[in-house]
């Protein structure tokens with residue numbers, strides 16, 4: 001595994017990252033999740049990103065790329081990403097099937113790098129919080145040690161830490177039972193690296209921007225179905241699919257915003273009780 005990717009940065013003052021998350025694609029492009037055709041909504045998100053015409057230095061895909069474990073679903077993901085002339089890195093979510101994910105994305109030239117050096121001042125590290133077969137997350141001893149060793153190599157760089165599962169409560173009780181179960185292990189490592197202070201997640205299918213012991217935790221809408229904030233029980237939201245951009249500045253500042261489709265073409269089945 002070639003875990004390290006070094007990217008020169010061409011966009012001047014800042015590095016611009018595009019986050020795409022929870023595409024939940026299927027082998028069949030006509031299949032739906034809670035009433036939304038996930039290929040069509042992903043395709044529409046890519047149309048909107050292309051239409052914006054912004055320069056990006058890196059795409060980060062933060063898990064749940066496939067819903068049905070198939071090679072075809074990952075091929076569809078790669079087909080979409082190939083529309084954007086930007087390197088892409090990924091990490092797994094609870095729904096992903098890593099053997100198919102790893103091989104299919106590698107065949108499509110999507111890097112398996114889990115450590116990206118961006119220009120001279122920034123780095124991105126990608127963690128695997130999947131516990132195969134269950135919705136909650138956990139960082140294995142290997143992941144915690146790898147994070148520690150990786151941060152120790154470049155402690156002077158500002159760092160964006162990516163993982164699928166949210167490490168602190170989102171405010172949706174039903175989702176918080178599926179959060180990262182050992183946030184203390186992550187906190188214990190990050191305490192030694194004050195420049196690793198921005199964390200970026202997927203999983204909760206909603207926008208979030210919280211403080212965690214002086215760090216910023218961001219979560220991002222899915223490209224398909226959204227969950228309604230602050231709900232005790234499973235509740236779907238009717239807001240449109242989305243994505244996030246982040247600008248990373250050399251002094252460590254981060255500017256970021258969630259964008260959404262401007263159409264109501266992807267209305268979910270609001271009466272669904274789960275999946």
Ligand SMILES: Nc1ncnc2c1ncn2[C@@H]1O[C@@H]2COP(=O)(O)O[C@H]2[C@H]1O
Nearest residue numbers: 064094095135174178203234273274275
């Ligand atoms: N009704 C439900 N109650 C609790 N969890 C659910 C329900 N429906 C689905 N889930 C799980 O909650 C997860 C949250 O987002 P995921 O896309 O990871 O996948 C979802 C399912 O694994």
Ligand SMILES: [Fe+2]
Nearest residue numbers: 064093094203
């Ligand atoms: Fe998930």
